[in-house]
Amino acid sequence: MPIISNLEFYVRAAIAIICVFLVCVTLHEFGHFYVAKKSGIAVPVFSIGFGPKLVKWNRGGTEYSIRLLPLGGFVQMAGEAPQETWFPIGQRVAYELDDELRIIRLGDPKDLKQGYVGTVRRVDLTDAMEMAIDTAQGVRTFQVKPYARVMLNKRSSIPLVERHEQMLGKPLWKRAAVILAGPVMNFLLAGVLFSIVNVCIGIATTTIGQVEPGTPAQAAGLRAGDQIVEVNHHSIHSWDDVASSIQSSYAADRGKLKPLELVVSRAGQPETVQVTPKVENGGAIIGIESAVTHNPLRAVPAGFVQMVRDTGLTVQAYGQLISHHQFSALSGPVGIADVITQQAKVGFWNVVMIAGVLSLNLGLFNLIPIPALDGGRLLFMIIELVRGRKVDPQKEGFVHFVGFAILMLFAVAITYRDVTHLF
Incomplete structure (x- = not known):
C-alpha cells in the first residue's frame, strides 16, 4: 500500500538522519573527551543525546548518560571556563560542610534545602579552592574540598576539582590538543566511512572493464582488460585522471575533436592507441567503463x-x-x-x-x-x-x-x- 510504503520510507529516513547526526557529533565530542582524559583533565559529564537522561552510570569520575533526543552529544570538561563563574559575587548559595568544616556540596538554596545559606563575598576555585561567604555569624572563609559537588538541580551535580585537573591548569599544547581532537576525529571518521564505502561498492581502477559497442573506443581497438598508462603523454594514476585528461584535451582544443594518444598495457606489453572522442551531453567520451576493485x-x-x-x-x-x-x-x-x-x-x-x-x-x-x-x-x-x-x-x-x-x-x-x- 502506498501509505504504508511511504511511512516505511520516512521511518528509514528518520533513522538515517538520527544515526548520521549522532555518529558525527558524538565522535567529535569523544575526540575532546579522550584527549582530555589522557591529559589528566577531569571530565564530569559525557552524554550521548540531549535532554532528559534515560540511562546513566558513573565510571572513572565521569557520569556517562544516554538522553532522550539522539541528535548528537556533548562533553563537559572541568575548568574550560573558570569554576568561579558558577558563583558570582553577591549570589545566594546553599552549602554543606564536612567534619573539618570544608564545603562538600554547593547549590541554589531551592536545590540544597538541608544546607546552610549565605551570600558569596569572595571565591577562588582555581588556585586556593576557597570561598568567603556572608553567613549569620558574619563573613567566613571555607576551604572547598576537592570533588565537592555543585548541584545543577535537585538530581544532577558536577565536581569542583583542583587546578591540576582543570583545563585552565594545563600547558598550552595540551589544551590545544584537546580542542583539536574533536575536528581530527571528524576527519578520521570521514576517511573511515569513505574507505568502508570503497571496500563495499568498489573503486574505479585504470583498467578498462567494458568497452561500449559502437563507440570510438571499440573502433580504435581498445579492449576490456587494457590498463591505461598514459593519455597524450601524461601519466595516469587513477580513473579520474583518465576522465579529466579526455575532457581537458577536448576543452583545450575549444571543442574540436582531435585524436587522443593512449598508451595501454595489454597482457603486460605496451600498446599505443589513437582514439577520437565524440560529444555526448556536452562532454567528450570515448565509450569505456572502469573495472572496479574491492581490495582493501x-x-x-x-x-x-x-x-x-x-x-x-x-x-x-x-x-x-x-x-x-x-x-x-x-x-x-x-x-x-x-x-x-x-x-x-x-x-x-x-x-x-x-x-x-x-x-x-x-x-x-x-x-x-x-x-x-x-x-x-x-x-x-x-x-x-x-x-x-x-x-x-x-x-x-x-x-x-x-x-x-x-x-x-x-x-x-x-x-x-x-x-x-x-x-
Missing part, C-alpha cells in the same frame, strides 16, 4: 585520499562563499536532514557517504576562528602564545558567549530559510 589495500588508502581531496575542495568552497557572498548556499540542520533523506532514497551506501561528507564539514566548520567554535578557542591560544600570557578567562568566556549567541541567531535564520524552501 587499495580501497582504504583511496578513502583517505578522498578525505584529503574533499577537505581541499571544501576549503576552496568556503573561500568562494565568503569572497562572492554566496551565503544562500549554506544549509542548517533542516537542510542537511533533507539531503540525508534524498540520499536515503538512493541507497544505504549513499547515506554512509553523506555521513562522511557531513563529518568532514563538521570538522572544518569547527576550525573556523569564530568565538564559541573550536577554531575560536584555538585563536585565543595563539594570542596567548604571542602575548606570553593568558587572556583573562572571564573576558574570553564572555566573547565565546556572545559568539555562541550570534551563531544561534544565524542558525535560526538558516533553519527558517530551509523550512520555507521545503514547504
Whole structure:
C-alpha cells in the first residue's frame, strides 16, 4: 500500500538522519573527551543525546548518560571556563560542610534545602579552592574540598576539582590538543566511512572493464582488460585522471575533436592507441567503463585520499562563499536532514557517504576562528602564545558567549530559510 510504503520510507529516513547526526557529533565530542582524559583533565559529564537522561552510570569520575533526543552529544570538561563563574559575587548559595568544616556540596538554596545559606563575598576555585561567604555569624572563609559537588538541580551535580585537573591548569599544547581532537576525529571518521564505502561498492581502477559497442573506443581497438598508462603523454594514476585528461584535451582544443594518444598495457606489453572522442551531453567520451576493485589495500588508502581531496575542495568552497557572498548556499540542520533523506532514497551506501561528507564539514566548520567554535578557542591560544600570557578567562568566556549567541541567531535564520524552501 502506498501509505504504508511511504511511512516505511520516512521511518528509514528518520533513522538515517538520527544515526548520521549522532555518529558525527558524538565522535567529535569523544575526540575532546579522550584527549582530555589522557591529559589528566577531569571530565564530569559525557552524554550521548540531549535532554532528559534515560540511562546513566558513573565510571572513572565521569557520569556517562544516554538522553532522550539522539541528535548528537556533548562533553563537559572541568575548568574550560573558570569554576568561579558558577558563583558570582553577591549570589545566594546553599552549602554543606564536612567534619573539618570544608564545603562538600554547593547549590541554589531551592536545590540544597538541608544546607546552610549565605551570600558569596569572595571565591577562588582555581588556585586556593576557597570561598568567603556572608553567613549569620558574619563573613567566613571555607576551604572547598576537592570533588565537592555543585548541584545543577535537585538530581544532577558536577565536581569542583583542583587546578591540576582543570583545563585552565594545563600547558598550552595540551589544551590545544584537546580542542583539536574533536575536528581530527571528524576527519578520521570521514576517511573511515569513505574507505568502508570503497571496500563495499568498489573503486574505479585504470583498467578498462567494458568497452561500449559502437563507440570510438571499440573502433580504435581498445579492449576490456587494457590498463591505461598514459593519455597524450601524461601519466595516469587513477580513473579520474583518465576522465579529466579526455575532457581537458577536448576543452583545450575549444571543442574540436582531435585524436587522443593512449598508451595501454595489454597482457603486460605496451600498446599505443589513437582514439577520437565524440560529444555526448556536452562532454567528450570515448565509450569505456572502469573495472572496479574491492581490495582493501587499495580501497582504504583511496578513502583517505578522498578525505584529503574533499577537505581541499571544501576549503576552496568556503573561500568562494565568503569572497562572492554566496551565503544562500549554506544549509542548517533542516537542510542537511533533507539531503540525508534524498540520499536515503538512493541507497544505504549513499547515506554512509553523506555521513562522511557531513563529518568532514563538521570538522572544518569547527576550525573556523569564530568565538564559541573550536577554531575560536584555538585563536585565543595563539594570542596567548604571542602575548606570553593568558587572556583573562572571564573576558574570553564572555566573547565565546556572545559568539555562541550570534551563531544561534544565524542558525535560526538558516533553519527558517530551509523550512520555507521545503514547504
